[in-house]
Amino acid sequence: MDVPAYFRDRIPLVDRLLESVIPAASERPTALHAAMRHVLFPGGKRLRPVLAMATAEAVGASPERALPMAAAVELVHTYSLIHDDLPCMDDDDERRGVPSVHIAFGEATAVLAGDALLAAAFEALASIESEATAAQRLSATRELAHAAGSLQLVGGQVDDLCVDPAVVDAAAVESIHGRKSAALIRASVVGGAQLAGAAPDTVERLKRCGFAAGVAFQIADDVLDEGEDDPCSLVRVMGRAGAQHRAEELLVTALRELDDLGDKAEPLRQLVQFAVRRET
Protein backbone atom coordinates (compact mmCIF):
# COMPACT_ATOMS: atom_id res chain seq x y z
CA MET A 1 0.00 0.00 0.00
CA ASP A 2 1.37 3.45 -0.95
CA VAL A 3 1.75 6.30 1.54
CA PRO A 4 -1.64 8.10 1.60
CA ALA A 5 -1.41 11.69 0.26
CA TYR A 6 -2.95 13.01 3.50
CA PHE A 7 -0.05 11.54 5.41
CA ARG A 8 2.69 12.69 3.03
CA ASP A 9 1.32 16.24 2.93
CA ARG A 10 1.45 16.65 6.69
CA ILE A 11 5.03 15.49 7.33
CA PRO A 12 6.62 18.92 6.61
CA LEU A 13 4.18 20.50 9.09
CA VAL A 14 5.21 17.99 11.77
CA ASP A 15 8.89 18.66 11.01
CA ARG A 16 8.43 22.43 11.39
CA LEU A 17 6.52 21.89 14.62
CA LEU A 18 9.25 19.71 16.13
CA GLU A 19 11.88 22.19 14.94
CA SER A 20 10.03 24.91 16.88
CA VAL A 21 10.03 23.05 20.21
CA ILE A 22 13.58 21.63 20.37
CA PRO A 23 16.37 24.17 20.97
CA ALA A 24 18.73 24.75 18.02
CA ALA A 25 21.87 22.60 17.81
CA SER A 26 23.83 25.81 18.47
CA GLU A 27 22.15 26.19 21.88
CA ARG A 28 24.31 25.08 24.82
CA PRO A 29 25.01 22.30 25.75
CA THR A 30 25.50 21.81 22.00
CA ALA A 31 26.33 18.08 22.17
CA LEU A 32 23.09 17.45 24.06
CA HIS A 33 20.96 19.34 21.54
CA ALA A 34 22.72 17.70 18.60
CA ALA A 35 22.06 14.30 20.21
CA MET A 36 18.36 15.14 20.74
CA ARG A 37 18.10 16.10 17.06
CA HIS A 38 20.07 13.12 15.77
CA VAL A 39 17.11 10.69 15.69
CA LEU A 40 14.42 13.39 15.51
CA PHE A 41 15.54 14.78 12.12
CA PRO A 42 14.99 13.56 9.45
CA GLY A 43 13.01 11.12 11.61
CA GLY A 44 10.85 8.18 10.58
CA LYS A 45 7.34 7.89 9.24
CA ARG A 46 5.83 10.46 11.66
CA LEU A 47 2.90 8.05 11.95
CA ARG A 48 1.97 9.02 15.52
CA PRO A 49 1.73 12.82 14.97
CA VAL A 50 -0.29 12.41 11.78
CA LEU A 51 -2.61 9.97 13.57
CA ALA A 52 -3.27 12.63 16.24
CA MET A 53 -4.10 15.19 13.56
CA ALA A 54 -6.32 12.84 11.52
CA THR A 55 -8.21 11.90 14.68
CA ALA A 56 -8.95 15.54 15.49
CA GLU A 57 -10.31 15.85 11.95
CA ALA A 58 -12.33 12.64 12.33
CA VAL A 59 -14.22 14.13 15.27
CA GLY A 60 -14.96 17.39 13.47
CA ALA A 61 -12.13 19.69 14.58
CA SER A 62 -9.25 21.17 12.58
CA PRO A 63 -6.15 18.94 12.44
CA GLU A 64 -4.12 21.89 13.78
CA ARG A 65 -5.98 21.67 17.06
CA ALA A 66 -4.11 18.41 17.78
CA LEU A 67 -0.63 19.86 17.15
CA PRO A 68 0.43 19.87 20.84
CA MET A 69 -0.25 16.11 20.99
CA ALA A 70 1.32 15.55 17.56
CA ALA A 71 4.64 16.97 18.74
CA ALA A 72 4.46 15.30 22.14
CA VAL A 73 3.92 11.74 20.88
CA GLU A 74 6.79 12.01 18.39
CA LEU A 75 9.11 13.26 21.16
CA VAL A 76 8.13 10.36 23.44
CA HIS A 77 8.61 7.90 20.56
CA THR A 78 12.07 9.35 19.78
CA TYR A 79 13.19 9.23 23.43
CA SER A 80 12.14 5.57 23.63
CA LEU A 81 14.16 4.67 20.51
CA ILE A 82 17.31 6.30 21.94
CA HIS A 83 17.01 4.47 25.28
CA ASP A 84 16.06 1.15 23.61
CA ASP A 85 19.26 1.27 21.54
CA LEU A 86 21.54 1.66 24.62
CA PRO A 87 24.18 -1.02 25.30
CA CYS A 88 22.34 -2.12 28.48
CA MET A 89 19.10 -2.60 26.47
CA ASP A 90 18.99 -3.80 22.84
CA ASP A 91 22.59 -2.67 22.19
CA ASP A 92 21.92 -1.46 18.64
CA ASP A 93 24.74 0.43 16.92
CA GLU A 94 22.55 1.72 14.10
CA ARG A 95 19.16 3.35 13.82
CA ARG A 96 17.65 4.16 10.42
CA GLY A 97 20.98 3.57 8.68
CA VAL A 98 23.05 5.95 10.81
CA PRO A 99 24.99 5.40 14.06
CA SER A 100 22.66 5.32 17.07
CA VAL A 101 22.92 8.18 19.57
CA HIS A 102 25.21 6.43 22.07
CA ILE A 103 27.63 5.52 19.25
CA ALA A 104 27.65 9.07 17.88
CA PHE A 105 27.60 11.01 21.18
CA GLY A 106 28.49 8.57 23.98
CA GLU A 107 26.32 6.72 26.42
CA ALA A 108 25.81 9.45 29.03
CA THR A 109 24.66 11.95 26.41
CA ALA A 110 22.31 9.33 24.91
CA VAL A 111 20.64 8.68 28.28
CA LEU A 112 20.36 12.41 28.91
CA ALA A 113 19.11 13.25 25.40
CA GLY A 114 16.32 10.70 25.91
CA ASP A 115 15.49 12.18 29.31
CA ALA A 116 15.33 15.70 27.86
CA LEU A 117 13.10 14.59 24.97
CA LEU A 118 10.65 13.03 27.43
CA ALA A 119 10.48 16.28 29.42
CA ALA A 120 10.17 18.25 26.15
CA ALA A 121 7.12 16.18 25.22
CA PHE A 122 5.20 17.45 28.23
CA GLU A 123 6.41 21.01 27.70
CA ALA A 124 5.19 20.82 24.07
CA LEU A 125 1.81 19.43 25.08
CA ALA A 126 1.32 22.25 27.59
CA SER A 127 2.75 25.04 25.41
CA ILE A 128 2.18 24.66 21.65
CA GLU A 129 -0.52 27.01 20.41
CA SER A 130 -3.91 25.38 19.81
CA GLU A 131 -7.59 26.12 20.30
CA ALA A 132 -7.76 23.23 22.79
CA THR A 133 -8.79 24.26 26.32
CA ALA A 134 -6.64 23.80 29.43
CA ALA A 135 -8.92 20.95 30.58
CA GLN A 136 -8.53 19.19 27.21
CA ARG A 137 -4.73 19.53 27.37
CA LEU A 138 -4.77 18.16 30.89
CA SER A 139 -6.73 15.07 29.78
CA ALA A 140 -4.22 14.54 26.97
CA THR A 141 -1.33 14.95 29.45
CA ARG A 142 -2.80 12.23 31.69
CA GLU A 143 -3.22 9.94 28.69
CA LEU A 144 0.33 10.50 27.41
CA ALA A 145 1.98 10.21 30.83
CA HIS A 146 0.15 6.97 31.52
CA ALA A 147 1.09 5.58 28.09
CA ALA A 148 4.76 6.45 28.73
CA GLY A 149 4.75 5.00 32.25
CA SER A 150 5.63 1.82 34.11
CA LEU A 151 2.36 0.02 33.33
CA GLN A 152 2.59 0.69 29.57
CA LEU A 153 5.62 1.69 27.43
CA VAL A 154 8.34 1.23 30.06
CA GLY A 155 6.78 -1.94 31.50
CA GLY A 156 6.52 -3.40 28.00
CA GLN A 157 10.19 -2.70 27.38
CA VAL A 158 11.17 -4.33 30.70
CA ASP A 159 9.25 -7.49 29.74
CA ASP A 160 10.61 -7.41 26.17
CA LEU A 161 14.18 -7.44 27.52
CA CYS A 162 13.62 -10.70 29.37
CA VAL A 163 11.42 -12.68 26.97
CA ASP A 164 12.25 -16.38 27.13
CA PRO A 165 11.96 -17.68 23.54
CA ALA A 166 11.35 -21.20 24.85
CA VAL A 167 8.11 -20.34 26.62
CA VAL A 168 6.72 -17.13 25.10
CA ASP A 169 3.35 -17.59 23.36
CA ALA A 170 1.19 -15.37 21.15
CA ALA A 171 -0.67 -13.89 24.12
CA ALA A 172 2.59 -12.87 25.83
CA VAL A 173 3.90 -11.30 22.60
CA GLU A 174 0.67 -9.35 22.18
CA SER A 175 0.80 -8.20 25.81
CA ILE A 176 4.28 -6.76 25.21
CA HIS A 177 3.30 -5.22 21.85
CA GLY A 178 0.23 -3.75 23.56
CA ARG A 179 2.27 -1.95 26.20
CA LYS A 180 5.54 -1.22 24.39
CA SER A 181 4.05 -0.05 21.07
CA ALA A 182 0.26 0.14 21.03
CA ALA A 183 -0.13 2.27 24.17
CA LEU A 184 1.63 5.24 22.54
CA ILE A 185 -0.30 4.81 19.28
CA ARG A 186 -3.51 4.69 21.31
CA ALA A 187 -2.41 7.84 23.14
CA SER A 188 -1.82 9.59 19.79
CA VAL A 189 -5.39 8.85 18.74
CA VAL A 190 -6.98 9.48 22.15
CA GLY A 191 -4.98 12.67 22.78
CA GLY A 192 -5.90 14.01 19.33
CA ALA A 193 -9.56 13.35 20.13
CA GLN A 194 -9.28 14.90 23.60
CA LEU A 195 -7.66 18.10 22.30
CA ALA A 196 -10.45 18.26 19.70
CA GLY A 197 -13.09 18.10 22.44
CA ALA A 198 -14.59 14.73 21.41
CA ALA A 199 -17.46 13.33 23.48
CA PRO A 200 -16.48 10.69 26.10
CA ASP A 201 -18.12 7.78 24.23
CA THR A 202 -16.29 8.76 21.02
CA VAL A 203 -13.02 8.86 22.97
CA GLU A 204 -13.74 5.34 24.26
CA ARG A 205 -14.29 4.04 20.71
CA LEU A 206 -11.12 5.74 19.51
CA LYS A 207 -9.25 4.23 22.43
CA ARG A 208 -10.23 0.73 21.29
CA CYS A 209 -9.46 1.65 17.68
CA GLY A 210 -6.02 3.02 18.57
CA PHE A 211 -5.09 0.00 20.65
CA ALA A 212 -6.09 -2.57 18.02
CA ALA A 213 -4.37 -0.54 15.30
CA GLY A 214 -1.26 -0.21 17.49
CA VAL A 215 -0.91 -3.95 18.09
CA ALA A 216 -1.56 -4.60 14.38
CA PHE A 217 1.09 -2.01 13.47
CA GLN A 218 3.66 -3.82 15.60
CA ILE A 219 2.73 -7.22 14.15
CA ALA A 220 3.15 -5.68 10.67
CA ASP A 221 6.65 -4.67 11.83
CA ASP A 222 7.33 -8.28 12.84
CA VAL A 223 6.20 -9.42 9.37
CA LEU A 224 8.31 -6.80 7.54
CA ASP A 225 11.39 -7.66 9.66
CA GLU A 226 10.76 -11.36 9.02
CA GLY A 227 11.10 -11.58 12.82
CA GLU A 228 12.74 -15.00 12.87
CA ASP A 229 15.48 -13.93 15.31
CA ASP A 230 13.50 -11.63 17.59
CA PRO A 231 12.16 -13.64 20.55
CA CYS A 232 9.26 -11.21 20.88
CA SER A 233 7.84 -11.55 17.35
CA LEU A 234 4.51 -13.01 16.39
CA VAL A 235 6.13 -14.30 13.17
CA ARG A 236 8.51 -16.45 15.20
CA VAL A 237 5.71 -17.70 17.46
CA MET A 238 2.96 -18.41 14.89
CA GLY A 239 4.57 -18.10 11.43
CA ARG A 240 4.27 -15.40 8.81
CA ALA A 241 0.79 -16.33 7.58
CA GLY A 242 -0.58 -16.58 11.12
CA ALA A 243 0.87 -13.21 12.07
CA GLN A 244 -0.51 -11.56 8.93
CA HIS A 245 -3.93 -13.04 9.60
CA ARG A 246 -3.87 -11.72 13.18
CA ALA A 247 -2.86 -8.22 12.00
CA GLU A 248 -5.79 -8.18 9.51
CA GLU A 249 -8.17 -9.32 12.25
CA LEU A 250 -7.06 -6.43 14.49
CA LEU A 251 -7.33 -4.02 11.56
CA VAL A 252 -10.99 -5.01 11.09
CA THR A 253 -11.57 -4.40 14.82
CA ALA A 254 -9.89 -1.00 14.62
CA LEU A 255 -11.84 0.12 11.55
CA ARG A 256 -15.17 -1.06 12.98
CA GLU A 257 -14.81 1.47 15.81
CA LEU A 258 -14.71 4.25 13.18
CA ASP A 259 -17.94 3.20 11.41
CA ASP A 260 -20.10 5.92 12.94
CA LEU A 261 -17.71 8.79 12.19
CA GLY A 262 -18.67 9.25 8.51
CA ASP A 263 -16.64 10.83 5.72
CA LYS A 264 -14.54 13.08 7.93
CA ALA A 265 -12.85 9.98 9.38
CA GLU A 266 -11.67 8.88 5.92
CA PRO A 267 -8.06 10.15 6.40
CA LEU A 268 -7.90 8.32 9.75
CA ARG A 269 -9.23 5.10 8.15
CA GLN A 270 -6.59 5.34 5.43
CA LEU A 271 -3.84 5.92 7.96
CA VAL A 272 -4.89 2.97 10.10
CA GLN A 273 -4.90 0.74 7.02
CA PHE A 274 -1.54 2.10 5.92
CA ALA A 275 -0.04 1.48 9.37
CA VAL A 276 -0.89 -2.22 9.05
CA ARG A 277 -0.53 -2.83 5.30
CA ARG A 278 2.53 -0.69 4.54
CA GLU A 279 5.41 -2.34 2.70
CA THR A 280 8.33 -0.63 4.46
Added chain:
Amino acid sequence: MDVPAYFRDRIPLVDRLLESVIPAASERPTALHAAMRHVLFPGGKRLRPVLAMATAEAVGASPERALPMAAAVELVHTYSLIHDDLPCMDDDDERRGVPSVHIAFGEATAVLAGDALLAAAFEALASIESEATAAQRLSATRELAHAAGSLQLVGGQVDDLCVDPAVVDAAAVESIHGRKSAALIRASVVGGAQLAGAAPDTVERLKRCGFAAGVAFQIADDVLDEGEDDPCSLVRVMGRAGAQHRAEELLVTALRELDDLGDKAEPLRQLVQFAVRRET
Protein backbone atom coordinates in the same frame (compact mmCIF):
# COMPACT_ATOMS: atom_id res chain seq x y z
CA MET B 1 19.79 24.42 62.47
CA ASP B 2 17.19 21.82 63.51
CA VAL B 3 14.53 20.50 61.16
CA PRO B 4 11.58 22.93 61.44
CA ALA B 5 8.46 21.29 62.92
CA TYR B 6 6.40 22.37 59.89
CA PHE B 7 8.72 20.37 57.70
CA ARG B 8 8.88 17.26 59.93
CA ASP B 9 5.08 17.17 60.31
CA ARG B 10 4.47 17.09 56.55
CA ILE B 11 6.85 14.27 55.60
CA PRO B 12 4.35 11.45 56.36
CA LEU B 13 1.78 13.20 54.16
CA VAL B 14 4.29 13.35 51.29
CA ASP B 15 5.10 9.66 51.79
CA ARG B 16 1.42 8.66 51.65
CA LEU B 17 0.95 10.79 48.55
CA LEU B 18 3.89 9.18 46.72
CA GLU B 19 2.68 5.75 47.83
CA SER B 20 -0.68 6.52 46.19
CA VAL B 21 0.79 7.39 42.77
CA ILE B 22 3.44 4.68 42.28
CA PRO B 23 2.11 1.16 41.59
CA ALA B 24 2.68 -1.38 44.38
CA ALA B 25 5.87 -3.46 44.23
CA SER B 26 3.60 -6.47 43.59
CA GLU B 27 2.35 -4.89 40.35
CA ARG B 28 3.98 -6.32 37.21
CA PRO B 29 6.73 -5.85 36.07
CA THR B 30 7.65 -6.32 39.74
CA ALA B 31 11.41 -5.64 39.31
CA LEU B 32 10.61 -2.31 37.66
CA HIS B 33 8.26 -1.19 40.41
CA ALA B 34 10.65 -2.35 43.13
CA ALA B 35 13.42 -0.35 41.40
CA MET B 36 11.21 2.76 41.21
CA ARG B 37 10.51 2.44 44.94
CA HIS B 38 14.11 1.70 45.92
CA VAL B 39 15.22 5.37 46.12
CA LEU B 40 11.71 6.80 46.62
CA PHE B 41 11.13 5.05 49.98
CA PRO B 42 12.24 5.90 52.62
CA GLY B 43 13.58 8.78 50.49
CA GLY B 44 15.56 11.82 51.55
CA LYS B 45 14.61 15.11 53.15
CA ARG B 46 11.48 15.66 50.98
CA LEU B 47 12.57 19.29 50.79
CA ARG B 48 11.06 19.96 47.35
CA PRO B 49 7.51 18.70 48.11
CA VAL B 50 7.35 20.56 51.43
CA LEU B 51 8.60 23.73 49.70
CA ALA B 52 5.69 23.46 47.22
CA MET B 53 3.22 23.11 50.09
CA ALA B 54 4.71 25.93 52.16
CA THR B 55 4.62 28.21 49.11
CA ALA B 56 0.91 27.55 48.54
CA GLU B 57 0.37 28.49 52.18
CA ALA B 58 2.56 31.61 51.80
CA VAL B 59 0.24 32.95 49.09
CA GLY B 60 -2.91 32.26 51.13
CA ALA B 61 -4.06 28.83 49.89
CA SER B 62 -4.18 25.52 51.74
CA PRO B 63 -0.93 23.53 51.52
CA GLU B 64 -3.00 20.59 50.18
CA ARG B 65 -3.74 22.55 47.04
CA ALA B 66 -0.07 22.10 46.03
CA LEU B 67 -0.05 18.30 46.48
CA PRO B 68 0.06 17.51 42.72
CA MET B 69 3.26 19.57 42.43
CA ALA B 70 4.63 18.18 45.70
CA ALA B 71 4.48 14.63 44.34
CA ALA B 72 5.70 15.60 40.88
CA VAL B 73 8.88 17.40 42.00
CA GLU B 74 9.90 14.51 44.26
CA LEU B 75 9.41 12.03 41.41
CA VAL B 76 11.54 14.16 39.06
CA HIS B 77 14.21 14.51 41.76
CA THR B 78 14.24 10.74 42.34
CA TYR B 79 14.49 9.93 38.62
CA SER B 80 17.46 12.31 38.31
CA LEU B 81 19.29 10.63 41.22
CA ILE B 82 18.87 7.18 39.64
CA HIS B 83 20.18 8.31 36.24
CA ASP B 84 23.02 10.38 37.81
CA ASP B 85 24.28 7.27 39.63
CA LEU B 86 24.54 5.19 36.40
CA PRO B 87 27.97 3.82 35.41
CA CYS B 88 28.04 6.09 32.32
CA MET B 89 27.41 9.16 34.53
CA ASP B 90 28.77 9.53 38.09
CA ASP B 91 29.13 5.74 38.53
CA ASP B 92 28.03 5.71 42.17
CA ASP B 93 27.48 2.31 43.76
CA GLU B 94 25.67 3.68 46.80
CA ARG B 95 22.92 6.18 47.44
CA ARG B 96 21.86 7.09 50.97
CA GLY B 97 23.78 4.14 52.42
CA VAL B 98 22.20 1.43 50.26
CA PRO B 99 23.21 0.04 46.85
CA SER B 100 22.18 2.37 44.03
CA VAL B 101 19.44 1.16 41.67
CA HIS B 102 21.73 -0.15 38.91
CA ILE B 103 23.70 -2.17 41.49
CA ALA B 104 20.54 -3.64 43.05
CA PHE B 105 18.48 -4.16 39.86
CA GLY B 106 20.85 -3.90 36.87
CA GLU B 107 21.55 -1.06 34.52
CA ALA B 108 18.64 -1.51 32.08
CA THR B 109 16.10 -1.54 34.91
CA ALA B 110 17.74 1.55 36.45
CA VAL B 111 17.46 3.51 33.19
CA LEU B 112 13.85 2.39 32.78
CA ALA B 113 12.88 3.03 36.42
CA GLY B 114 14.14 6.61 35.99
CA ASP B 115 12.19 6.99 32.75
CA ALA B 116 9.00 5.71 34.38
CA LEU B 117 9.41 8.04 37.37
CA LEU B 118 9.73 11.02 35.03
CA ALA B 119 6.52 10.04 33.23
CA ALA B 120 4.82 9.40 36.59
CA ALA B 121 5.65 12.97 37.66
CA PHE B 122 3.53 14.41 34.87
CA GLU B 123 0.75 11.91 35.49
CA ALA B 124 0.74 12.91 39.18
CA LEU B 125 0.66 16.62 38.38
CA ALA B 126 -2.30 16.11 36.05
CA SER B 127 -4.18 13.62 38.26
CA ILE B 128 -3.75 14.11 42.02
CA GLU B 129 -6.85 15.64 43.58
CA SER B 130 -6.58 19.36 44.35
CA GLU B 131 -8.70 22.50 44.19
CA ALA B 132 -6.29 23.88 41.58
CA THR B 133 -7.89 24.61 38.19
CA ALA B 134 -6.90 22.97 34.90
CA ALA B 135 -5.22 26.22 33.79
CA GLN B 136 -3.19 26.35 37.02
CA ARG B 137 -2.08 22.72 36.59
CA LEU B 138 -1.09 23.46 33.02
CA SER B 139 1.09 26.40 34.12
CA ALA B 140 2.76 24.17 36.69
CA THR B 141 3.28 21.47 34.02
CA ARG B 142 5.06 23.96 31.77
CA GLU B 143 7.25 25.08 34.67
CA LEU B 144 8.15 21.51 35.70
CA ALA B 145 8.79 20.27 32.15
CA HIS B 146 11.04 23.24 31.44
CA ALA B 147 12.94 22.72 34.71
CA ALA B 148 13.47 19.03 33.84
CA GLY B 149 14.53 19.76 30.26
CA SER B 150 17.67 20.28 28.19
CA LEU B 151 18.14 23.94 29.12
CA GLN B 152 17.90 23.27 32.87
CA LEU B 153 18.28 19.99 34.83
CA VAL B 154 19.54 17.80 31.97
CA GLY B 155 21.76 20.52 30.49
CA GLY B 156 23.28 21.14 33.92
CA GLN B 157 24.06 17.45 34.31
CA VAL B 158 25.70 17.35 30.84
CA ASP B 159 27.96 20.27 31.78
CA ASP B 160 28.66 18.81 35.23
CA LEU B 161 29.94 15.59 33.62
CA CYS B 162 32.60 17.46 31.64
CA VAL B 163 33.78 20.12 34.11
CA ASP B 164 37.48 20.77 33.68
CA PRO B 165 38.86 21.37 37.21
CA ALA B 166 41.78 23.35 35.77
CA VAL B 167 39.60 26.09 34.30
CA VAL B 168 36.24 26.06 36.10
CA ASP B 169 35.52 29.26 38.08
CA ALA B 170 32.84 30.30 40.56
CA ALA B 171 30.51 31.59 37.80
CA ALA B 172 30.70 28.28 35.92
CA VAL B 173 30.01 26.30 39.11
CA GLU B 174 27.00 28.51 39.88
CA SER B 175 25.71 28.14 36.32
CA ILE B 176 25.75 24.35 36.71
CA HIS B 177 24.22 24.49 40.21
CA GLY B 178 21.56 26.84 38.81
CA ARG B 179 20.47 24.42 36.12
CA LYS B 180 21.17 21.03 37.71
CA SER B 181 19.78 21.79 41.19
CA ALA B 182 18.18 25.20 41.54
CA ALA B 183 15.82 24.91 38.54
CA LEU B 184 13.89 22.07 40.19
CA ILE B 185 13.80 23.85 43.56
CA ARG B 186 12.54 26.98 41.79
CA ALA B 187 9.90 24.84 40.03
CA SER B 188 8.77 23.45 43.41
CA VAL B 189 8.18 26.98 44.68
CA VAL B 190 6.74 28.38 41.44
CA GLY B 191 4.51 25.35 40.82
CA GLY B 192 3.18 25.50 44.39
CA ALA B 193 2.35 29.19 43.85
CA GLN B 194 0.76 28.51 40.45
CA LEU B 195 -1.48 25.72 41.79
CA ALA B 196 -2.48 28.09 44.60
CA GLY B 197 -3.54 30.74 42.06
CA ALA B 198 -0.93 33.35 43.05
CA ALA B 199 -0.87 36.65 41.11
CA PRO B 200 1.74 36.89 38.31
CA ASP B 201 3.95 39.41 40.14
CA THR B 202 3.97 37.20 43.24
CA VAL B 203 4.95 34.23 41.07
CA GLU B 204 7.84 36.31 39.65
CA ARG B 205 9.10 37.11 43.16
CA LEU B 206 8.83 33.49 44.21
CA LYS B 207 10.70 32.49 41.07
CA ARG B 208 13.66 34.67 42.10
CA CYS B 209 13.37 33.42 45.69
CA GLY B 210 13.34 29.76 44.59
CA PHE B 211 16.31 30.17 42.32
CA ALA B 212 18.50 31.94 44.88
CA ALA B 213 17.48 29.44 47.56
CA GLY B 214 18.20 26.55 45.15
CA VAL B 215 21.74 27.69 44.35
CA ALA B 216 22.38 28.36 48.05
CA PHE B 217 21.05 24.86 48.89
CA GLN B 218 23.54 23.30 46.48
CA ILE B 219 26.43 25.38 47.82
CA ALA B 220 25.44 24.23 51.33
CA ASP B 221 25.74 20.66 49.96
CA ASP B 222 29.24 21.46 48.73
CA VAL B 223 30.14 22.77 52.20
CA LEU B 224 28.67 19.72 54.00
CA ASP B 225 30.44 17.32 51.60
CA GLU B 226 33.68 19.28 52.11
CA GLY B 227 33.71 19.27 48.27
CA GLU B 228 37.49 19.03 47.91
CA ASP B 229 37.35 16.23 45.32
CA ASP B 230 34.31 17.32 43.34
CA PRO B 231 35.44 19.47 40.38
CA CYS B 232 32.07 21.24 40.41
CA SER B 233 32.12 22.47 44.02
CA LEU B 234 32.27 26.06 45.16
CA VAL B 235 34.33 24.90 48.18
CA ARG B 236 37.06 23.63 45.84
CA VAL B 237 36.96 26.82 43.75
CA MET B 238 36.79 29.49 46.49
CA GLY B 239 37.37 27.71 49.81
CA ARG B 240 34.97 26.82 52.60
CA ALA B 241 34.61 30.33 54.04
CA GLY B 242 34.04 31.86 50.61
CA ALA B 243 31.41 29.28 49.73
CA GLN B 244 29.63 29.77 53.05
CA HIS B 245 29.63 33.51 52.57
CA ARG B 246 28.16 33.15 49.07
CA ALA B 247 25.41 30.83 50.35
CA GLU B 248 24.46 33.37 53.04
CA GLU B 249 24.39 36.14 50.44
CA LEU B 250 21.99 34.13 48.28
CA LEU B 251 19.88 33.30 51.34
CA VAL B 252 19.44 37.04 52.03
CA THR B 253 18.37 37.54 48.39
CA ALA B 254 15.87 34.68 48.63
CA LEU B 255 14.36 35.89 51.91
CA ARG B 256 14.07 39.48 50.68
CA GLU B 257 11.65 38.33 47.97
CA LEU B 258 9.33 37.05 50.71
CA ASP B 259 9.20 40.33 52.66
CA ASP B 260 5.74 41.36 51.44
CA LEU B 261 4.08 38.03 52.15
CA GLY B 262 3.57 38.54 55.90
CA ASP B 263 3.08 35.92 58.60
CA LYS B 264 1.62 33.25 56.36
CA ALA B 265 5.03 32.95 54.64
CA GLU B 266 6.76 32.11 57.94
CA PRO B 267 6.92 28.32 57.27
CA LEU B 268 8.41 29.05 53.81
CA ARG B 269 11.01 31.41 55.34
CA GLN B 270 11.98 28.74 57.88
CA LEU B 271 12.30 26.11 55.16
CA VAL B 272 14.46 28.31 52.96
CA GLN B 273 16.75 29.01 55.93
CA PHE B 274 16.86 25.34 56.85
CA ALA B 275 17.73 24.38 53.24
CA VAL B 276 20.84 26.55 53.44
CA ARG B 277 21.83 26.25 57.12
CA ARG B 278 21.05 22.58 57.73
CA GLU B 279 23.80 20.45 59.26
CA THR B 280 23.21 17.19 57.33
